[in-house]
Amino acid sequence: MWEYTDKVKEHFINPKNVGELPDANGIGEVGSMACGDALKLYIKVDENDRIVDVKFQTFGCASAIASSSALTEMIMGKPLVEAEKITNDDIADYLGGLPKEKMHCSVLGKDALKKAIEDYRGVAAAGPEGEIVCECFGVTDKQIEEAVSENHLKTIEDVTNYIKAGGGCGNCHEKIQEIIDTFYKKPGVIVPKPRKLTNIAKIKLIEDTLDREIKPALMQDGGNIELVDIDGDVVFVKLKGTCATCSASQLTLKNYVEIKLRELVAPGLVVEEVK
Amino acid sequence: MxxxxxxxxxxxxxxxxxxxxxxxxxxxxxxxxxxxxxxxxxxxxxxxxxxxxxxxxxxxxxxxxxxxxxxxxxxxxxxxxxxxxxxxxxxxxxxxxxxxxxxxxxxxxxxxxxxxxxxxxxxxxxxxxxxxxxxxxxxxxxxxxxxxxxxxxxxxxxxxxxxxxxxxxxxxxxxxxxxxxxxxxxxxxxxxxxxxxxxxxxxxxxxxxxxxxxxxxxxxxxxxxxxxxxxxxxxxxxxxxxxxxxxxxxxxxxxLGAGMEQVKSLRDRLEQGLLKSIPNTILNGDKQNRLPNTLNLSFEYVEGEAILLMMDKYSICASSGSACTSGSLEPSHVLRAMGVPFTAAHGSIRFSLSVYNTEKEVDFVIEKLPPIIAKLRQMSPFWKEGTCRAQ
The missing domain is CATH 3.40.640.10 (Type I PLP-dependent aspartate aminotransferase-like (Major domain))
Known part of the structure; x- marks a missing residue:
């Protein structure tokens, strides 16, 4: 069960400003039913660029409904220039915080507001900028970079919690990691290119991968592996336990250890056994 | 309560x-x-x-x-x-x-x-x-x-x-x-x-x-x-x-005999009561070839976690195949394997009964759930009374 604050529960059970607004002059729609949450935000802006009325419709979980309701309270009566400054963190703070897995609900609110304001200003309703990275939830590289930048996200899991990207099939994890890495490596011009590891980073990553992925798997069958040396792309290892005497050890080495290392560290790696 | x-x-x-x-x-x-x-x-x-x-x-x-x-x-x-x-x-x-x-x-x-x-x-x-x-x-x-x-x-x-x-x-x-x-x-x-x-x-x-x-x-x-x-x-x-x-x-x-027959009749009562009073509701699973205690329903255009929490107000306990309840972002692998569309999977609720449930409890759920679904649908941008099927 999620731990929701009393404020989230209150806005969920008794949401404010629910419904359609027939005389709205700005509408922002984000999300879809397939995604599991969607928000349609209606704003009415007067001649002084002040939001004089606001309504919402939400399909989604308790925190999506609460975030939408909170947003409407936050922007009601506000000049556009002020409303524009609201971030997803502001929405979450207003609610006394959201579980981290639910931060994407506050992002939904922020995005809908941005779209509604754009709609009011007559800015061409363009689709999200950039190229789609996460096919499952239709999230682009620009959106991921924006979320990383605004919320200081460090891991793929963070990105998923905020904007859902990577939460489906997982095929885009590598690309998301690249976006995160690239973001933290600037400033300067970003030249997207395949990640090239420095020697020290490569050694570290090989060690980590052996410890985290490979050793536990081998140990389940009574075996183990030890890193002896790394020379360029050649990784020298020693097989231990049952692996040392197993007739299938070469198979394990090439079909498992090498493939894992190539997948997780660098594609050119070769694993050699030291007796 | x-x-x-x-x-x-x-x-x-x-x-x-x-x-x-x-x-x-x-x-x-x-x-x-x-x-x-x-x-x-x-x-x-x-x-x-x-x-x-x-x-x-x-x-x-x-x-x-x-x-x-x-x-x-x-x-x-x-x-x-x-x-x-x-x-x-x-x-x-x-x-x-x-x-x-x-x-x-x-x-x-x-x-x-x-x-x-x-x-x-x-x-x-x-x-x-x-x-x-x-x-x-x-x-x-x-x-x-x-x-x-x-x-x-x-x-x-x-x-x-x-x-x-x-x-x-x-x-x-x-x-x-x-x-x-x-x-x-x-x-x-x-x-x-x-x-x-x-x-x-x-x-x-x-x-x-x-x-x-x-x-x-x-x-x-x-x-x-x-x-x-x-x-x-x-x-x-x-x-x-x-x-x-x-x-x-x-x-x-x-x-196994009479006890489970009783559970089944309560389950059927719940199923009929909910299907009758809540439109756009789909039964997930095989109506005939099923455990006597299990009822899995999808309420279209609303999301499962929201339903569960609304029911929680009345201390009604059930579970959902919705993504939001799973800790991941994907709805139930079982419903997806059955080809239940995402839209319905997100709004799925599983009721599972036991010999300790009573007719009074079943009727309580039949009374409380329809207004919950109606309230959530009123909030949903996809819900248009009577026209939904066409979407």
């Missing part, structure tokens, strides 16, 4: 009779059943009785029953034992709708040189058995198919599948955690090699399970230790829980 508990496929209330049976073994009778003295020995005799009671529920011989710590341990033990006794075979067949205990274990084995065939289900959640039979090969070490699905309650033709596996000399395991106690589970009639059960789904405590191993089945233990369970599962027995499970098994057997 009293809790209206309709989440019995998640866990069940401990039966008062089960508690009474266990209590002395949590207090004065604390002896070790393996001890030589009378004080311990009297505990050992109660374990023998519990084993007999469990054996009777599934029509096994008591020597074929071992106690474990949970259904997941039973599943893991069974699968690893089958693979260990067929070291040259690298192929496993299971279904796309298994419990995570089987699903995640098999996905894990896929990474370790095993090849897994995932048998699909149709729209109603029934298994594509021909697909399964077509994929049996000489390399197949194990077939593992759940007896009944936890989310939809759909029951699989275990006797038929096990016969096909046996004809090819392949070990057959079934996860009967949801089926045991709800429908007749007869290991002799179905001729399964191994079967898993869990205590807390049949009104015993959490933390105790059963693995049935047919006499003559090759086996290697998962937990290595003392001679307990005839060396098939080391570790001092979880005495009180095992004794409680024995009592629960005895009661479950007694409830």
């Amino acid at each position: 009293d809790v209206v508990y309709m989440d019995n496929n998640a866990t069940t209330a401990v039966a008062p009779e089960v508690k009474d049976e266990m209590l002395p073994f949590m207090t004065e009778y604390y002896g070790n059943p393996s001890s030589m003295h009378t004080f311990g020995g009297q505990v050992g005799r109660k374990i023998v009785e519990a084993r007999e009671r469990v054996a009777q529920l599934i029509n096994a011989d008591p020597s074929e029953v071992i106690f474990t710590s949970c259904g997941t341990e039973s599943d893991n033990t069974a699968i690893r034992a089958a693979l260990a006794s067929n070291p040259d075979k690298k192929h496993i067949i299971t279904t796309r709708v298994e419990h995570p205990a089987i699903k995640n274990l098999c996905e894990n084995l896929e990474k370790k040189h095993y090849h897994v065939t995932w048998v699909p289900v149709d729209k109603k959640g029934n298994l594509d058995c021909d697909y399964l039979y077509d994929h049996l090969t000489d390399d197949t070490a194990l077939v593992s198919v759940m007896w009944a699905n936890n989310e939809t309650g759909v029951v699989f033709p275990i006797a038929e599948i096990s016969r096909h596996a046996r004809e090819r000399g392949i070990v057959f395991h079934t996860d009967a955690v949801q089926a045991a106690g709800k429908v007749s589970v007869d290991v002799k009639a179905a001729e399964v090699d191994m079967l898993s059960m869990s205590g807390h789904k049949i009104h015993a405590l959490k933390g105790v399970g059963v693995l049935y191993i047919r006499k003559g089945t090759k086996f290697s233990p998962f937990m290595i230790g003392g001679h307990q369970e005839q060396g098939r599962r080391g570790g001092t027995e979880n005495v009180a829980s095992i004794i409680g499970l024995g009592k629960a098994a005895q009661m479950a057997k007694a409830h």
Whole structure:
């Protein structure tokens, strides 16, 4: 069960400003039913660029409904220039915080507001900028970079919690990691290119991968592996336990250890056994 | 307000009779059943009785029953034992709708040189058995198919599948955690090699399970230790829980006839009441071929977690296949395997009843749920009364 604050529960059970607004002059729609949450935000802006009325419709979980309701309270009566400054963190703070897995609900609110304001200003309703990275939830590289930048996200899991990207099939994890890495490596011009590891980073990553992925798997069958040396792309290892005497050890080495290392560290790696 | 508990496929209330049976073994009778003295020995005799009671529920011989710590341990033990006794075979067949205990274990084995065939289900959640039979090969070490699905309650033709596996000399395991106690589970009639059960789904405590191993089945233990369970599962027995499970098994057997008929009639009353009063509601699963206690409904255009929390206000307990309740972002793998559209999967609610539910409780849910769905639909941008079907 999620731990929701009393404020989230209150806005969920008794949401404010629910419904359609027939005389709205700005509408922002984000999300879809397939995604599991969607928000349609209606704003009415007067001649002084002040939001004089606001309504919402939400399909989604308790925190999506609460975030939408909170947003409407936050922007009601506000000049556009002020409303524009609201971030997803502001929405979450207003609610006394959201579980981290639910931060994407506050992002939904922020995005809908941005779209509604754009709609009011007559800015061409363009689709999200950039190229789609996460096919499952239709999230682009620009959106991921924006979320990383605004919320200081460090891991793929963070990105998923905020904007859902990577939460489906997982095929885009590598690309998301690249976006995160690239973001933290600037400033300067970003030249997207395949990640090239420095020697020290490569050694570290090989060690980590052996410890985290490979050793536990081998140990389940009574075996183990030890890193002896790394020379360029050649990784020298020693097989231990049952692996040392197993007739299938070469198979394990090439079909498992090498493939894992190539997948997780660098594609050119070769694993050699030291007796 | 009293809790209206309709989440019995998640866990069940401990039966008062089960508690009474266990209590002395949590207090004065604390002896070790393996001890030589009378004080311990009297505990050992109660374990023998519990084993007999469990054996009777599934029509096994008591020597074929071992106690474990949970259904997941039973599943893991069974699968690893089958693979260990067929070291040259690298192929496993299971279904796309298994419990995570089987699903995640098999996905894990896929990474370790095993090849897994995932048998699909149709729209109603029934298994594509021909697909399964077509994929049996000489390399197949194990077939593992759940007896009944936890989310939809759909029951699989275990006797038929096990016969096909046996004809090819392949070990057959079934996860009967949801089926045991709800429908007749007869290991002799179905001729399964191994079967898993869990205590807390049949009104015993959490933390105790059963693995049935047919006499003559090759086996290697998962937990290595003392001679307990005839060396098939080391570790001092979880005495009180095992004794409680024995009592629960005895009661479950007694409830199989009229008791489950009563549960089914309550379930049907709930189903008809909700389908009648809430438009755009879809039944997930096979209406006929289902556990008597399970009802899985999709309420279109609303999201499951929101429904659960609204029901929580009235202390009504159920569960959902929605993404938001799972900790991941994807809705139930069972509903997706059935081809239930995302839109309906997000709004799915599972009610699972037990012999302790009453007609009054069912009517309470039928009264409270329609306004909840209506309120959430009023909020939903996709809901337009009467026109929804066309979308």
